[in-house]
Amino acid sequence: MRVLAGWDAPPSATSGPGLLARPAALTAPAAGCSGPAGAGKCESSGYCVELLLLLLLAGELPLGGGCPRDCVCYPAPMTVSCQGHNIPAIPEGIPVDSERIFLQNNRITFLQHGHFSPAMVTLWIYSNNITFIDPSTFEGFVHLEELDLGDNRQLRTLAPETFQGLVKLHALYLYKCGLSTLPAGIFGGLHSLQYLYLQDNHIEHLQDDIFVDLVNLSHLFLHGNKLWSLGQNTFRGLVNLDRLLLHENQLQWVHHKAFHDLHRLTTLFLFNNSLSELPGDCLAPLGALEFLRLNGNAWDCGCRARSLWEWLRRFRGSSSAVPCATPELRHGQDLKLLRAEDFRNCTGPASPHQIKSHTLTTSDRGARKEHHPSHGSARDKGHPHGHLPGSRPGHRKPGKNCTSHRNRNQISKAGGGKEAHELQDYAPDYQPKFSFDIMPTTRPKRKGKCARRTPMRTPSGVQQASSGTSLGTSLLIWILGLAVTLR
Numbered sequence: 001m002r003v004l005a006g007w008d009a010p011p012s013a014t015s016g017p018g019l020l021a022r023p024a025a026l027t028a029p030a031a032g033c034s035g036p037a038g039a040g041k042c043e044s045s046g047y048c049v050e051l052l053l054l055l056l057l058a059g060e061l062p063l064g065g066g067c068p069r070d071c072v073c074y075p076a077p078m079t080v081s082c083q084g085h086n087i088p089a090i091p092e093g094i095p096v097d098s099e100r101i102f103l104q105n106n107r108i109t110f111l112q113h114g115h116f117s118p119a120m121v122t123l124w125i126y127s128n129n130i131t132f133i134d135p136s137t138f139e140g141f142v143h144l145e146e147l148d149l150g151d152n153r154q155l156r157t158l159a160p161e162t163f164q165g166l167v168k169l170h171a172l173y174l175y176k177c178g179l180s181t182l183p184a185g186i187f188g189g190l191h192s193l194q195y196l197y198l199q200d201n202h203i204e205h206l207q208d209d210i211f212v213d214l215v216n217l218s219h220l221f222l223h224g225n226k227l228w229s230l231g232q233n234t235f236r237g238l239v240n241l242d243r244l245l246l247h248e249n250q251l252q253w254v255h256h257k258a259f260h261d262l263h264r265l266t267t268l269f270l271f272n273n274s275l276s277e278l279p280g281d282c283l284a285p286l287g288a289l290e291f292l293r294l295n296g297n298a299w300d301c302g303c304r305a306r307s308l309w310e311w312l313r314r315f316r317g318s319s320s321a322v323p324c325a326t327p328e329l330r331h332g333q334d335l336k337l338l339r340a341e342d343f344r345n346c347t348g349p350a351s352p353h354q355i356k357s358h359t360l361t362t363s364d365r366g367a368r369k370e371h372h373p374s375h376g377s378a379r380d381k382g383h384p385h386g387h388l389p390g391s392r393p394g395h396r397k398p399g400k401n402c403t404s405h406r407n408r409n410q411i412s413k414a415g416g417g418k419e420a421h422e423l424q425d426y427a428p429d430y431q432p433k434f435s436f437d438i439m440p441t442t443r444p445k446r447k448g449k450c451a452r453r454t455p456m457r458t459p460s461g462v463q464q465a466s467s468g469t470s471l472g473t474s475l476l477i478w479i480l481g482l483a484v485t486l487r
Contacts, residue, residue, distance in 0.1 A: 068093045077121070082106070090115040103128070104148070111137045119143060126150040126173065135159040141166060148173040150197065160185045171195040175221070179203055188213050199245070200224040212237035223247045223269065230258040243267040247293065250274050256282045264288050271320065272296035280307030283315075290317040298325035301335050303346035312336045 067073035068091035071082035077099040082091055087106040094101065099121040108125065112134040118141050130152040138144060144166050150173040160183040170192050179201040193214050203225040217238055227249040241262050251273035265286050275297040299305065301324035312319065322335035
């Protein structure tokens with residue numbers, strides 16, 4: 001409803017075309033007010049009417065004239081509240097200067113251009129039956145700050161340009177919308193967004209750089225979906241992210257650089273997934289992390305868990321238990337409570353790249369494919385295991401050289417296989433020539449120590465033999481030189 005000079009008179013109160021007249025209560029004397037005897041009563045009635053008008057103008061009482069049916073309107077800021085009336089469509093007559101519109105808990109089925117005015121700042125339209133949103137619905141809404149489309153379970157798809165141009169949007173709710181995919185560019189340009197709620201959908205895959213423009217995002221809720229992997233650039237650009245909730249998905253694989261931009265992250269939930277291992281250097285960039293939950297996964301606490309175990313030993317924040325599922329002798333134990341001697345048979349660097357895909361058997365791959373029959377070739381094409389680095393390609397056993405021998409700890413610190421991994425990081429087409437598990441199951445025998453060599457110097461005044469001189473001649477010259485010296 002639009003307020004004109006503080007008052008919109010009903011049509012019956014007009015005294016002429018296009019003119020606003022005061023209501024009858026203000027123009028006609030109240031009953032019993034005529035004559036000198038009713039002067040006091042008339043004066044009191046006038047005060048009551050003026051008080052009523054002041055309350056209306058101050059927003060203390062709802063305005064009825066010009067407000068859509070089944071709605072209540074309030075001024076300053078102009079608010080239209082129509083929730084919980086089983087309305088099947090956007091009501092007609094919403095004032096063009098409305099800033100806050102509440103339409104939740106109705107039966108609205110679609111949104112299109114013209115339903116709302118660009119003056120809108122807040123729209124709550126959750127818990128409806130929306131199945132379609134025209135891409136131009138919010139075109140030009142440069143003042144929109146909060147948009148709640150959650151719990152519209154039949155929505156399922158969104159056009160890439162649906163939220164284009166919402167430069168002031170700071171909170172976007174898309175939970176329980178039946179979404180299975182997020183098109184590339186759907187969050188493009190939303191530089192002011194701070195809260196993004198995508199939980200409880202059916203999302204299976206997140207494209208690289210899907211969140212790259214959300215430089216001010218602090219909360220990202222992705223729990224309750226069907227995500228099965230996290231790529232290297234899934235969360236690229238989220239430099240101000242504070243909370244990342246990924247629990248209750250189907251995560252099996254996390255790239256060791258998946259969290260490389262999340263330096264300000266304080267909360268990470270990964271519980272109730274299908275993870276069996278997580279590289280220790282995957283969590284290394286999370287210097288501000290305070291709360292970590294990893295329970296509810298089938299963790300493998302064998303040699304490949306050593307890097308995660310070492311990271312957990314250094315972590316000073318709050319973390320859940322990390323219950324072991326395998327090997328059998330450690331079933332039910334907490335990975336965090338294992339001791340160094342539990343990894344005594346694990347040699348070589350605790351490489352974050354030694355992921356279970358290196359040792360998958362044919363039956364394992366078949367079982368996984370059967371477990372996800374709906375993904376088909378699309379998943380196989382982008383499967384992260386197809387690009388996993390192995391050990392150094394073409395690695396040859398070095399010849400014995402006692403003067404340059406390094407012990408196993410020094411080799412571990414040097415990061416064996418680093419060259420191959422760096423090549424893959426920067427060259428997507430790079431494929432390691434060999435792929436095998438370089439983590440042996442037993443400790444190799446220690447090589448015997450080489451005797452320290454004592455250098456032999458040529459006596460003063462004696463010329464060193466050339467390379468072509470025979471050993472006997474060299475020895476004779478040396479003896480003669482020694483004899484001359486002793487004289």
